[in-house]
Amino acid sequence: MTAPVVLDRRSVLAGGGALIVSFSLRGAIAQEQKPQSPALPGSLAKSPNLDSWIRIDANGQVTAFTGKAELGQGFRTAFQQIAAEQLDIPFDALKVITADTKLTANEGYTSGSHSMQDSGTAILHAAAQARALLVAEAARRFDLPPDGLRTENAAVIAPDGRRLGYGELVASDMLHVQAQPTSSLKDPAGFKVMGQPVPRVDIPAKVTGGAAYVQDMRLPGMVHARVVRPPSYGAQFVECDTAAIEKMPGVIQIVRDGNFLAVVAEKEFSAVKAMHALAAAAKWRESAKLPNQHDLANVLTALPSQDFAILQRSDPTVSGARSLEATYTRPYQSHGSIGPSCAVAQFIDGAMTVWTHTQGVYPDRQAIAEMLGMAPASVRLIHVEGSGCYGHNGADDAAADAALIARALPGRPVRVQWMREQEHGWEPYGPAMVTKLSASLTADGKIADWNFAVWSNTHSMRPGGAGALLAAQHMARSFAVPAPKPLPLPEGGGDRNAIPIYNFPNAHVMHHFIPAMPLRISAMRALGAYHNVFSTESFMDELAALAGADPVEFRLRHLDDQRGRAVVVKAAEEFGWTRGQQPPRNRGYGFAFARYKNLAAYCAIASEVEVDRETGRARLVRAVAAVDAGQVVNPDGITNQIEGAIVQSTSWTLYESVTFDETRITSIDWQTYPILRFNAVPDSIAVHIINRPGQPFLGSGETGQGPAAASLANAIAHATGKRLRDLPLSRKRIKDAIDA
Amino acid sequence: MMTLKVNGRDHQVDAEADTPLLYVLRNDLALNAAKFGCGLGQCGSCTVIVDGKAVLSCVTPLVLVEGKQVTTLEGLGTVATPAPIQRAFMEEQAAQCGYCIAGMMMRAQALLMRNPKPSDAQIRAELEPNLCRCGTHMRILRAVHRAARLMDTADAASDRSIR
Amino acid sequence: MTGQLRIITGIAAIVLVAGAAAALAVAWRPQIAAIAPPRADTFDPDLVKRGRELAAIGNCNTCHTVQAGATYAGGLPVPTPFGIVFSSNITPDADTGIGGWPEEAFVRAMRSGVARDGQHLYPTFPYDHFTNVSDADDRALYAFLMTRQPVHASPPANQLSFPLNYRLLIAGWKLLYLRSGDALQDSAKGAEWNRGAYLVEGLAHCGACHTPRNALGAERVNAQFSGGEVDNWHAYALNDTSHAPVRWTADALYAYLRHGWQADHGTARGPMAEVVGNLATVPDGDVRAIAVYMADISGALAPDRKRPADVVAQSSSDDAAQTHAAGAAIYAAACASCHEGRRALPYGGVNLALSTAIASPDPRNLLNIVLSGVGAIEGERSPIMPGFAASIDDTQMVALTAYLRERFGKRPAWANLDKAERDARAVQATSLAARDTPAESRQRGKP
Known part of the structure; x- marks a missing residue:
């Protein structure tokens, strides 16, 4: 299985370059591979072996692997489409294995709309290169030049009709080779599955x-555990009389380790009842001092910050x-x-x-291993x-809880x-x-000067070290919360999308990174881009109003990026946006646009809202979105996202x-944390995708969050004549603004 | 020991009378569809049908369901022979993570059994107790409309009798 | 007297009275000429603001708005023993609302229940309370309503049987029951009390629900605040006949009216939830005044109601579990986890020993709440209680509520609980069925 590969594939891999055969033990896990070439596409850069991504068994079964978590x-479906397309395998014949530290590559976290960019791209190229290897092997056996061969239905077919199935062609380590920087990808015009x-x-x-x-999951012999968390951050366990609880029916064990408290029972509801009893019996010493939730703007800006000037663009000729x-x-x-x-x-x-449903099996493994003092x-x-x-x-915390409890009950799931x-x-x-913006307009209604400052914590406290896990923080041998770090640009964290995509001649963007974290925080869909796009695109509307310009036209006035312009125009057209259009009474139209992270998918959203002036209730009536996520693999998947x-x-x-005392x-x-229910669901949402065949995948999971928020805020401002700048745009805030 | 009638079959269940139906369905009967979402009757993930009505199984103790007919999503159909509501959700691709979907489907099923041709407003009103976080609502609405149309065909008539 | 007999008697009485009234020619009221709707910006913004607060105290939106309809556009069906009256459109629409009403027409409607065109208004519009609203407050209310957005909407025709469909008869009713407009004032009491009296007896029209009505639908003055009816809910007695297990103090009333819940009493629900929702937006002083006055009229207290909340919370009848084993089992399994949980009000369930619904002689509120629960309010932090109508059958429901009555109410069993249970369920089912009908015809606040 680990024998050196003897085939000479040099001549057959499109793109040329040296073929490096890896002799690393497959069992020693794919993530140990050292990247050989920074130019490898997507996650191939970190896990360059083709068999980290594609496996073909002798019986013809083809499996695609991803280190990302569905x-x-x-995207499991999208990956299956990609592999099926590039390998010419029927879609249903392919299997996809997702994140597993024993089986798949280390792709870090499934986050940042990176799955298609990283893993999708890796599978795309790995599948295409695997196909080339299969064709080469068939060419050798047919004794024909590879150029004349074609692939279809998991087989290589010669012009004379001879046919070799992939299972017959595959040699033990055929795919245990490093990928090449470029691949012979299929022409998008001929796509059948992509x-x-x-x-x-997964839907059936x-x-x-x-x-x-x-x-x-129901494993044989499985027991049920419940954790009793402290009542507040930093609370210290004082005492707990567990005698009666240990005697409760079905209770197997109470697990306590410092401030970590849990109970295990044979049946789930027994665990729940014991948990309630335990919570009632446990005494804690509380010490948390949470900030004033009604004054967060001042709380945040008063905290010490590390300040980074992340954009300084000056043109003294424009003022x-x-x-x-x-x-x-x-x-x-x-x-x-x-x-x-x-x-x-x-x-x-x-x-x-x-x-676990963690987003990162490898980093979480690292953290759990450290917590348990075990080798990864x-x-x-x-x-x-x-x-x-x-x-x-x-997710990661629950995984740590389970591991800590399981160690106390060896053998039992x-x-x-x-x-x-x-x-x-x-x-x-x-x-x-918090964001503070200022800008000035030239006489001809263009933005001359743009200043944007954002105050924020980091946006990722994900594990890597054990200290990120609640269980590790709470156990007697406590792990300290790791020091937070700002996430690096160009993607950024708190400053994600703080840099405007528009062509302002003078632009200054400050990132005030706040290390102190009064509340436990980490990554939430779109990170800082949600608020930064909300701020930027709200302010663009405020400036458009000052300039007496139509919001869509005003954006286009400042936008050079052609793909960006295309989604703006598409969303406006499909919405029926016209300059100065008068909405029905109590309704308003809003528009917003962003390119996620300034390097991923483009999204523009036009919204119509209805505001009840007496109650302040705002309802999204309809939204029309245009999105450019690069090459489309599954249009319905993008629409769904x-x-x-x-x-x-x-x-x-x-x-x-979030509220707190x-x-x-x-x-x-x-x-106490109400979210949208069915009576607030819009009448319609239309999503228009601009496909870019042959272009890189850009991912679509997070691109809509910021534009949707700003589009809504702009529509509310249009409907009411009042600008709301504090999220959430609650019923009370809208009503107070109207009544003011 | 008590007898529980689930998906048309009697099951002998060894559980305390105060055990929420949800835990018994999931653990004792190994039925996956009804989900634990809040345990408080606030989100609808655990919705099943009891005697024809949508019920939150996380706040429904066994003592209340003895002798009644419980139907879970598993009782409606299978991947090979899906019920109209299941077919409709597949055809509309009405899920993202899908965690709320079984509950949505059971509440919609109860509505369609009571009112085979609900308006859009009625579907929205009916689904009010059920939360979806992925934002799949538009698809869920389309799927319920589609299910109503599918149920309207003669060959699906038998599914209406599910209790 | 059966309901039917009472109605027939009532009709006869009205006919007689109306005849006399007509003979005296008191019924006729002149039309007041319509005006062009005044522009919103002709009203003083401060007056409008005051009017908004007063409209909230008056709970105007509740009756003048249908579910999911435009606020103040009317059309809400208000069921009465005599038929259904639909609320009017009080937006300033010239054709269908009050846009053409000059201020004097508005004041006349508030004072004497007469529309601009001279027609008598049915007393479902509680002008019998509004008589005491001051000129200044009427002016503010007018300014507020006239600066709302006009909505073109005509309410459906009232569904009243002959002869009650003749508005002239209302003149007779007024002759009997409409009191003069002087506000109740007592110089011996403080300013706060007097302010409270003015609001409670007047604009807030608390008695409209909390005072029982006679055969002709008028509030029984000699039984003021001894408990009434609204939308199939029992509006609790607020006077010394109150069944609240813990006495209401001014502070408790204030907290309850201000926030919608109070630790010793529980959470407002049913029609009262709408009232406290409105009171959340009015000046603090007015809510406090209402509380002070209300606490005073609650009068002398029976000794067993003076015990502090913590004593009541611990007391319960130990025998109940034996006599009502089935109900006890349901309570323990379905109710206790929230109602005996460690979570405080309003998001935790109230200790049922504190429940007025269980202590009340009328079981309807308890039945309503268990059947329907408390639904979420869109986007707002608000208590949620799951309804049990679908999971608790008639037998189980009777067993549960009988147990709660004995264990926590410690009062004699409710008579006719079976019938009350079936009635409550029928109302609940009607409400459910109403969801299957168009929104316009939906009633408010139905359990």
Whole structure:
């Protein structure tokens, strides 16, 4: 299996270059590979071996591997389409294996709309190169030049009709070779599977009660655990009389390690009852001092910050006359997964296996291994889908909980299910943010000078070290929370999309990175881009009004990026946007645009809202989006992502904020953290995709969040004549603005 | 021990009377569809049908369902022979993560059993107790409309009798 | 007296009275000439602001808005023993609302229940309370309503049977029941009390729900605040016949009216939820005044109601679990986790020993709340309680509520609980069925 490869593939790989045959042990896990060439596309750069991505068995079974975790975005289907297309295999004949530290490449986290860019691109090229290798092998056996051969239905076919199936062609280590920087990709014009709205492979199980989630796992001998979290950040365990609880029916064990407290029972409801009893019995010393939630703008800007000038563009020949300034704020917001986090762990013979819906099996493995004082090689993390997470929710923490508890019960699989209050109370929130903007206009109504300053925490406290995990923080041998770091540009974190895409002659952008984190925070869908785009695009409308310009025309006036212009024009056209158009009474139109991270997908959204002037209730009536996510693999997948982004962002924007008192988080369920329900769902959402065949995949998971928010805010301003700058744009704030 | 009627079959269940139906369905009967979302009756992920009505199984203890007919999503159909509501959700690709979807489908099913031709406003009103976080709402609405049309065909008539 | 007999008697009485009234020619009221709707910017913004607060105290939006309809555009069906009256459009639309009404017409409607065109208004519009609203407040209300957005909407025709469809008869009713407009004032009491009296007896029209009505639909003055009816809910007695397990103090009333819940009493729901929703937007002083006055009229207290909340919260009947084993099992399994949980109000369930619904002689509110629960308010932090109509059958419901009555109410069993349960369920089912009908015809606040 690990024998050196003898084939000379030099001549057959498109793009040429040296063929480097890797002799690394396959069993020694793909992530150990050292990148040989920085030019390799997507995640091939980090895991260059083709067999990290594509495996072909002698029986003809083809499997694609991804180190990314399916979170409900549907990319498992998209990857299957890519591999099927490039390999000429029937779509249904292909399997896709997702993140597993024993089987797949280390692709870090599934985040930042990177799955298509990183993993999709790797599979695209790996599949194309695998196909080339198969053709080369067939050419050798047919004794024909490879140029004349074609592939179809998992076989290479010669002009004379001879045919060799992939299973027959594959040699043991044929794909155990390093990828080349370029591949002979199929012409998009001839695509049969890519670009098609192929139905998602995971949906049939999800609509018939099939096992689809980590929550659905039932391993033989599995026991149920519940954690009792401290009542507030930093609370210290004082005492707990557990005698009566240990005698409760079905209770197996109470696990306590410092401030970490959990109970294990044979049956799930026994664990729940014991958890309630334990929570009631436990005494804690609380010390948290949370900030004033009603004054976050001042709280944040008063905290010490590290200041980075991330854009300084000057053109002294241009200066403005009329100027405007504004401050926008965003509260802490919850991921709010519908299914609270869950994990299953089993500790056998010194080896720990954790089934988890983490977004990063490798980093989380690292953290859990460190927490347990184990070698990473003795810990295996297997991704199993959970409820949608939209960023760093409680998944990693639940995995750590399960591992810590499982170590106390060797041999038995332990399932930990967080309760609703725990998910809402302990998940790391999307950070609160403040932006201060000022700009001036030239006499001819163009922006001469743009100043943007953002105050924010980091937007990722994801594991890497154990200190990121609640269980590790709470255990007696406590791991400190790692020092936060600003995420580097060009993608950025708090400053994601803080740099404008527009061609302002003078532009200054400051990132005030705040290391102190009064609340537990981490990555939430779109990171800082949600608020920065909300701020930028709201302010663009304010400036358009000052210039007496139509908002769409005003954007185009400052936008050189041709693909950006194309989505702006497309969204406006499809919406029926016309200059000065008068909406029906109490309605308003809004527009917003961004290119996510200034390097990923483009998205423009036009919205129509209705505002009840007496109650302040705002409702999105319809939204029309145009999106350019590069080469389209599954158009319905992109549409689904954008539709979802619009609805979710509408919920964030109109309703959502984490609440807390001086000590405790108080938004701990759907009563106290209300989100959008069906009566607020728009009448229609239309998504128009601009396909860019042959262009790189840009990902579509997060591009809609910011534009949806700003489009909504602009439409509310249009409907009411009042500009709201503090998120959420709640009923009360709208009513107060109208009544003011 | 008590007898629970689920998806047309009697099951002997060894569980306390105060155990929420949800845990019994998931753990004792190994049925995946009903999901734990909040345990508080606030999100609808656990929705099943009891005697023809949509019920939140996380706040419905066994003591209330003894002798009643419980139907879960598994009881409606399979991948090979899907019920109209299942076919409709597949055809509309009405899921992202899908965690809320089983509950949505059961509440929609209960509505369609009561009102075979609901208006859009009625579907929205009916689904009010159920939360979706991915923002799949537009597709869910389309799927329920599609299910109503599918159920309207004669060959699907038998599915209406599901209780 | 059966309901039907009462109605027939009522009709007869009205006919007689109306005949007399007509003979005396008191019924006729002149039309007041329509005006061109005044422009919104002709009103003083401060007056409009004051009017907004007063409209909230008057709870105007509740009756003058249909579910999911335009605020103040009317059309809400208000069921009465005599038929259905639809609320009017009070937006300043010239054709269908009050856009053509000069201020004097508005004041006349408030004072004497007469529309601009001279027609008598049915007393479902509680002008019997509004008589005492001051000129200044009427002016502010007028300014507020006239600066709303005009909505073109005519309410459906009232569904009243002969002879009640003749508005002339209302003149007779007014002769009997419409009191003069002087506000109740007592110089011996403080300013706060007097302010409270002015609001409670007048614009806030608390008695419209909390005072029982006679056969002719008028409030029984000698039974003021001893409990009434609204939308199939029992509006609790607010006077010394109150069944609240813990006495209402001015502070407790203030907190309840201001925030919609109070730790010793629970959370407002049903029609009262709308009232406290409005009161959340009015000046603090007015809510406090209402609370002070209300606490005073609650009068002398029976000794067992003076116990502090913590004592009440711990007390319960130990026998109940034996006598109502089935109900006890349901309570323990379905209710206790929230109602005995560690979470405080309003998001945790109230300790049922504090529940007025269980202590009340009328079981309807308890039945309503268990059947329907408390729904989420879109985008707003608000308590949610799941309804149990679909999971609890008639037998289980009776067993549960009978148990709650004995265990927590510690009062004699409700008579006819079976019938009350079936009635409540029928109302609940009607409400559910109403969801399957167009929004316009939906009623408000139905359990």
